[in-house]
Amino acid sequence: METLLDDDLAWRRAELVALARELERHERSAPDAPLTRALARGAVALLYAHWEGYAKEACEGYLNYVAVRKLRYEELSDGFLVTALKSLMRRLDAGDEAATLDTLDLVRRPGVARARVPKKAVINTRSNLRHDVLIEMFTAIGLPIDDFVTRKHFIDRSLCDARNEIAHGRLYFPESSTFEKSCDDVLDMLTRLRTTIIDHARDALYRYSATQKDVAEVQSA
Incomplete structure (x- = not known):
């Protein structure tokens, strides 16, 4: 799984870095040219695509990694246990x-x-x-949201809203410096997600432990 996560992140990183450099080059030589504006708008859409694409692929990869282990209910961490029980209830209803x-x-x-x-x-x-939505995804597979608590405004406004402006055909495009900063922020978030998932898989944090029980008791006290 580690190799898959690394390979998936590597090509996305290479594509975004190359696009940021090309946008900067065009903005220096012809800042008001239609092609420069088109590159900027395309860059925003692509940045969001890599944000959603990698987050989805990485979380699904971790989910599948745990699923194939066929653990007992009592062995699952809280997030996976709730997910498994909800699935069981839906199957019963069906x-x-x-x-x-x-x-x-x-x-x-x-x-x-x-x-x-x-x-x-x-x-x-x-x-x-x-x-x-990210919090819901993380909760379902027992991942901590700590690294993303302060990212709400960036995720919602700079990524989602900006992408939607372009997808709906509105005239919106960032300067290259703005895109470069957003690109760095996205790659940082994806790298943190990659590290978190690998650590959880390596340390078997998808399993319920006495430590998790102690934390739950302290929080409910």
């Missing part, structure tokens, strides 16, 4: 006979029952990966 058997197994053999962590319909960017 009349899935296998879900009925899984529920009986969970109730009668709580220490043995294997959880079915769903691989689909969990990581949903809603085609507009705003801060609140």
Whole structure:
């Protein structure tokens, strides 16, 4: 999984850096040219695409990494446990006979029952990966939001709103210096996400532990 995350981030980084340099070159030589404006607008749209694309791919990769381990319900961290139980409830509501058997197994053999962590319909960017959507995604797979708490304005305004302005055909484009700063911020967020997921996988933080129990007791006290 680490190789996949690194490879996916590498080509996105190379593309964004190359685009930032090209935009800066055109802005120096012909700041008011239609091509310069078009490059700036395209850069904003592409920056958002890499933000949503990598976040979705990375979170889905981690979700699949945990799902294939077929852990017992009692072994899952809180985020994955809630996700698995919600999936089980949806399957019951849909009349899935296998879900009925899984529920009986969970109730009668709580220490043995294997959880079915769903691989689909969990990581949903809603085609507009705003801060609140990011929190929902992270919560579903037990990732901390700490590194992104102060990024709400940047994510919602500089990424999502700016992309939407262009997608809806409005005349909006940033200066190259603004794009370069936004590009650095996005790559920093993606790198932090990559590191967090790798650390969680390496340290098996998708598993429930006594440490997590102690933290939960302190928070509820």
